[in-house]
Amino acid sequence: xxxxxxxxxxxxxxxxxxxxxxxxxxxxxxxxxxxxxxxxxxxxxxxxxxxxxxxxxxxxxxxxxxxxxxxxxxxxxxxxxxxxxxxxxxxxxxxxxxxxxxxxxxxxxxxxxxxxxxxxxxxxxxxxxxxxxxxxxxxxxxxxxxxxxxxxxxxxxxxxxxxxxxxxxxxxxxxxxxxxxxxxxxxxxxxxxxxxxxxxxxxxxxxxxxxxxxxxxxxxxxxxxxxxxxxxxxxxxxxxxxxxxxxxxxxxxxxxxxxxxxxxxxxxxxxxxxxxxxxxxxxxxxxxxxxxxxxxxxxxxxxxxxxxxxxxxxxxxxxxxxxxxxxxxxxxxxxxxxxxxxxxxxxxxxxxxxxxxxxxxxxxxx
Amino acid sequence: xxxxxxxxxxxxxxxxxxxxxxxxxxxxxxxxxxxxxxxxxxxxxxxxxxxxxxxxxxxxxxxxxxxxxxxxxxxxxxxxxxxxxxxxxxxxxxxxxxxxxxxxxxxxxxxxxxxxxxxxxxxxxxxxxxxxxxxxxxxxxxxxxxxxxxxxxxxxxxxxxxxxxxxxxxxxxxxxxxxxxxxxxxxxxxxxxxxxxxxxxxxxxxxxxxxxxxxxx
Numbered sequence: 001x002x003x004x005x006x007x008x009x010x011x012x013x014x015x016x017x018x019x020x021x022x023x024x025x026x027x028x029x030x031x032x033x034x035x036x037x038x039x040x041x042x043x044x045x046x047x048x049x050x051x052x053x054x055x056x057x058x059x060x061x062x063x064x065x066x067x068x069x070x071x072x073x074x075x076x077x078x079x080x081x082x083x084x085x086x087x088x089x090x091x092x093x094x095x096x097x098x099x100x101x102x103x104x105x106x107x108x109x110x111x112x113x114x115x116x117x118x119x120x121x122x123x124x125x126x127x128x129x130x131x132x133x134x135x136x137x138x139x140x141x142x143x144x145x146x147x148x149x150x151x152x153x154x155x156x157x158x159x160x161x162x163x164x165x166x167x168x169x170x171x172x173x174x175x176x177x178x179x180x181x182x183x184x185x186x187x188x189x190x191x192x193x194x195x196x197x198x199x200x201x202x203x204x205x206x207x208x209x210x211x212x213x214x215x216x217x218x219x220x221x222x223x224x225x226x227x228x229x230x231x232x233x234x235x236x237x238x239x240x241x242x243x244x245x246x247x248x249x250x251x252x253x254x255x256x257x258x259x260x261x262x263x264x265x266x267x268x269x270x271x272x273x274x275x276x277x278x279x280x281x282x283x284x285x286x287x288x289x290x291x292x293x294x295x296x297x298x299x300x301x302x303x304x305x306x307x308x309x310x311x312x313x314x315x316x317x318x319x320x321x322x323x324x325x326x327x328x329x330x331x332x333x334x335x336x337x338x339x340x341x342x343x344x345x346x347x348x349x350x351x352x353x354x355x356x357x358x359x360x361x362x363x364x365x366x
Numbered sequence: 367x368x369x370x371x372x373x374x375x376x377x378x379x380x381x382x383x384x385x386x387x388x389x390x391x392x393x394x395x396x397x398x399x400x401x402x403x404x405x406x407x408x409x410x411x412x413x414x415x416x417x418x419x420x421x422x423x424x425x426x427x428x429x430x431x432x433x434x435x436x437x438x439x440x441x442x443x444x445x446x447x448x449x450x451x452x453x454x455x456x457x458x459x460x461x462x463x464x465x466x467x468x469x470x471x472x473x474x475x476x477x478x479x480x481x482x483x484x485x486x487x488x489x490x491x492x493x494x495x496x497x498x499x500x501x502x503x504x505x506x507x508x509x510x511x512x513x514x515x516x517x518x519x520x521x522x523x524x525x526x527x528x529x530x531x532x533x534x535x536x537x538x539x540x541x542x543x544x545x546x547x548x549x550x551x552x553x554x555x556x557x558x559x560x561x562x563x564x565x566x567x568x569x570x571x572x573x574x575x576x577x578x579x580x581x582x583x
Contacts, residue, residue: 036572081572172560172569242406307542307558307571308432314569315562322564 004355007339010179010332015362016285022362023263025049027225028129028136028149030265030279033293035133035167037062042083045075047281049139053126056086058097064126064137065099071121080171099123131155132162134267149262150229157231158259158267164250165275166298170310173281174290174318176325178332180264180280181358183288186324187258187266187278188350196327200320204236204256223353225361228262238271243309247297249273262354273297274313278321286332290321370422372414374399374444375437379427383472387425389457397422401440407431409440419448426451426470430490430508433542434524438506441470441488453485456493474511486523498535522557542571 009015025048032044032055043056045067054067054077065086067075074090087094092105101121104111113121127143129136131150138144146155176183186192194202236256250272251257257269264280274296281289294314296306303309344351369391373383377400384398401409424444428437445451453471455461461473462481471485474493481499485491489503492511497503501515504523509515513527516535521527525539530548539545540557547563555561558571 081570168571168573170569170571172565173567175566240405242408305432305435308435310571311433311544311560311569314560315564318564 001344001352002340003342003344003351004359005181006341007335008337010181011285011335011337013285016179016282018362019282020050022364023358024139024282025051026138026140026144026361026364027263028138028144028146029263030261030277031055031064031135031137033133033165033169033277034062034130034135035165035295036081036169037135038167039083041085042081043077043086044081045077045079048137051139053137053139054086055128055135055137058086061097062128062130062135063097063099064128065095066124066126068123069093070101070123071104076123095123099125132159133165134158134162147226149225151226154226154229154231154259158261161250161257161259161269161272161275164248164272164297166247166295166306168306168310169293169295170307170314171291171293172314172318174292174321174325175283176288176290176329177286178288178325178328179285180282180288182328182332183278183280183290183324184260184262184264184266185351185354186328188260188354189348191347192327196323197320200316200323204238223356225262225357228350228354228357229260231257231259233257236270238273241273241309243296243303243305244273246299246301246303247273248300249297262357276313276317290325292317292321369393370395370397372397372399372417372422372424372449373427374414374424375401375427375440376429379429383425383427383454386454386456386472386475390455407436409443411443414444414447422449424449424451425454426488427472430526433544434488434506434508434526437490438488438524445469462499468505480517504541528563 029048031046031048036042036044037057040057040059043054046053052067052075053064055062055064067077069076069088069090071088071091071093074088076086076088077084085094094102096102099122101118107113127138129146234256236254238254250269253271255271259267261267266278269275277293279291281291283289294310294317296309371387371394373380373396380398380400384396387394387396399413403409426437426441426444428440451470453467453469455467455473456475458475459473460478462479464481465479465483467473467485468487470487471489473491476494477491479497483497483500484502486503486505488506491509494512495509497515498517500517501519503521506524507521508526510527510529512529514532516533518536519533520538522539522541524542526544526546528546531545532550533539534550534552537551538554540555540559542557543555543559545551545555545561547561560569
């Protein structure tokens with residue numbers, strides 16, 4: 001059957017701008033790992049829905065603010081990750097843990113702000129939900145109740161598995177020339193694995209997992225947003241790693257875990273021992289930063305070569321990603337305004353569901 | 367009686383080390399031990415059990431596997447058996463007299479190392495590398511052939527500098543970092559940072575105990 005999305009949905013700058021408002025500024029978006037913010041004043045910075053954001057530990061409480069000084073818009077925190085009090089490097093303004101201006105150097109000599117003016121100078125704060133070790137934020141003034149996006153069961157699953165994360169995480173970002181939706185559809189499409197990853201990924205997975213599709217069935221009347229985010233598992237021959245006796249793994253061995261987190265995260269685990277969060281961060285209609293965060297299960301004994309292990313796995317995950325990128329970048333460059341939509345088979349029902357919810361979100365009036 | 371040298375490690379590195387020792391000490395009796403690794407990357411060192419550590423010296427010749435940890439572990443294993451492990455300074459190097467070179471380090475042919483440098487133990491410095499004065503190369507670092515390192519640089523433990531890298535004066539390369547992308551580097555590189563030609567952006571390892579700041583872009 002024909003996809004509900006046209007080729008224009010993947011290339012049009014106006015549609016992209018609308019997505020930033022209707023999807024990335026309305027839904028709960030994964031923003032980072034709680035494990036990296038356990039120290040006071042530890043922070044991370046992101047851009048979500050076009051808004052620069054900082055998430056920081058204030059005496060144990062994680063809060064999200066707009067990362068822009070109320071004075072002259074300089075970023076309050078510059079680095080992607082760090083540990084520093086909340087203060088502006090430009091003119092030294094500092095902020096309290098509720099986003100109000102705490103002190104302004106030379107206020108009396110240079111600024112002459114009244115107490116009332118000073119009180120009004122504060123940072124926009126955003127809603128935050130922490131599910132296990134996963135931080136989500138919502139930049140809408142009236143945030144969607146999180147249970148409408150992620151079911152209780154799914155949030156519980158995320159809480160459990162993310163509790164196994166080690167505190168050392170390797171990160172990178174891979175600029176990719178395709179629309180973010182193509183990558184989310186790609187991870188839902190298990191049938192591409194033998195064709196795109198014949199050497200890297202296919203040899204690890206059980207043949208049965210990719211040889212049958214559910215019978216085509218009538219779609220329910222309305223697909224719920226919360227049905228797009230779910231966990232699934234398949235059998236996998238997980239290599240015995242020399243370090244695995246030194247970590248506490250999650251779940252059954254020889255299992256590949258996948259968590260689809262709508263709109264733009266694919267969170268996988270190989271055998272409950274290695275965890276990889278891939279986020280398809282929209283930059284423009286035809287540019288996506290694929291952000292990779294990879295960690296092992298938490299250590300029970302110190303692994304001296306943990307950095308080398310993380311680096312080695314990141315390189316192998318990058319090889320898999322590069323195979324997808326080569327294909328998706330070719331696909332993206334081939335799209336044109338009035339081209340035909342995709343034509344889906346039975347196994348692609350989830351792509352249909354995603355398209356349906358996406359169009360609902362895009363049409364919802366504020 | 368000629369002295370005996372055991373050269374232990376992976377085949378290509380062992381072959382290079384044998385040829386290099388033969389050039390500088392033609393009378394040396396050399397026994398090459400080319401190790402195999404099992405699926406868990408372990409070595410079978412049983413061949414060494416019958417060898418008296420007092421009668422020979424040893425040299426570990428191994429690549430940069432696992433951020434140089436494997437070579438480090440192998441050296442530690444050999445050293446714990448009581449072998450002395452002098453460095454291998456190949457023919458045709460120019461190493462200033464005031465520069466110190468640690469145990470089991472390799473300095474390839476044609477390398478030039480200026481005055482007052484400290485080369486730690488278990489370091490590999492490739493052929494033709496040029497290192498300025500007062501530079502410190504900490505233990506288990508790996509410097510590819512032809513790399514250019516300025517004066518007063520610090521290359522920290524287990525760091526790797528790949529082909530085509532130039533590090534300017536006064537720069538510090540953090541522990542366990544990899545710079546494997548040709549170019550000139552004039553800014554400090556934090557620990558556990560990976561700059562790699564196959565990745566567009568730097569790669570960082572972040573941990574909650576780490577008070578340093580990192581930038582992804």
